[in-house]
Amino acid sequence: PTPPPFTDERVEFEVRRLDYKVDTESNISEWVESTDSIKIRVVETAAAAGKTKEMFMIEMDGKHYAGKSFFTLNSESVTEPSHEENLRYLKAEVAVQHMTSQTVARFNTAATDSCVAIAPVKVAIPFILMVTEGPEAERAWLCDPLLSKTQTIKYSGMDTAGHHQEIYGSTCDAIAHFSLADSSEYMVLVDIQGTTRYQCLSR
Known part of the structure; x- marks a missing residue:
């Protein structure tokens, strides 16, 4: 509209x-x-x-x-x-x-x-x-x-990403995983704001 x-x-x-x-x-x-x-x-x-x-x-x-x-x-x-x-x-x-x-x-x-x-x-x-x-x-x-x-709904964010059960949220989660594989682990599409509160662990 x-x-x-x-x-x-x-x-x-x-x-x-x-x-x-x-x-x-x-x-x-x-x-x-x-x-x-x-x-x-x-x-x-x-x-x-x-x-x-x-x-x-x-x-x-x-x-x-x-x-x-x-x-x-x-x-x-x-x-x-x-x-x-x-x-x-x-x-x-x-x-x-x-x-x-x-x-x-x-x-x-x-x-x-x-x-x-x-x-x-x-x-x-x-x-x-x-x-x-x-x-x-x-x-x-x-x-x-x-x-x-x-109406807009935010599906990213450090506390919710990866835990969605409904179709829209789980599709966003799947895109993040797909982007990592699709780029040969060169990138991943995520919302990185707030990551300073989390410890990043190397593989």
């Missing part, structure tokens, strides 16, 4: 769109920047926040997006990152989301081939919007479709 019009005060920016493109055959990736400026409107009051990022509602071309940016690079720090640091970390998150999308696609194929029942899984492909001029030049947000009328 289409979210209702924004009712809070909005600020207009001119931005460029940055898309992360990956050639899976050659294993080459690059950032592609739009040549034309785009006008967006941003609700300047954060709609939500986690330990390191805030989410702002953004309107672009009549569609609404969730725009995320870092307010700190460390949950224990009070220092706000520069626009350059924020952009660097956002680009890293976009790259991880693309990698996750490819892993999930292989997971879905493997589950179908093995006749294993799983919940439907789809990974949104994000993009970055970066302000081009004015005092906020180089300010950036990582953008996903805004799902303001969709």
Whole structure:
């Protein structure tokens, strides 16, 4: 469903769109920047926040997006990152989301081939919007479709991951295990916030 019009005060920016493109055959990736400026409107009051990022509602071309940016690079720090640091970390998150999308696609194929029942899984492909001029030049947000009328449930987290019994949670657990095997133990898709309270043991 289409979210209702924004009712809070909005600020207009001119931005460029940055898309992360990956050639899976050659294993080459690059950032592609739009040549034309785009006008967006941003609700300047954060709609939500986690330990390191805030989410702002953004309107672009009549569609609404969730725009995320870092307010700190460390949950224990009070220092706000520069626009350059924020952009660097956002680009890293976009790259991880693309990698996750490819892993999930292989997971879905493997589950179908093995006749294993799983919940439907789809990974949104994000993009970055970066302000081009004015005092906020180089300010950036990582953008996903805004799902303001969709109920969200968090299945990750150190205390719950791996212990789910329902189809959605157990599918998330299975993806984490699959990613480890699929990458030849190079990576695993997990939520690592809070791991300082746990002791990591080598095999």
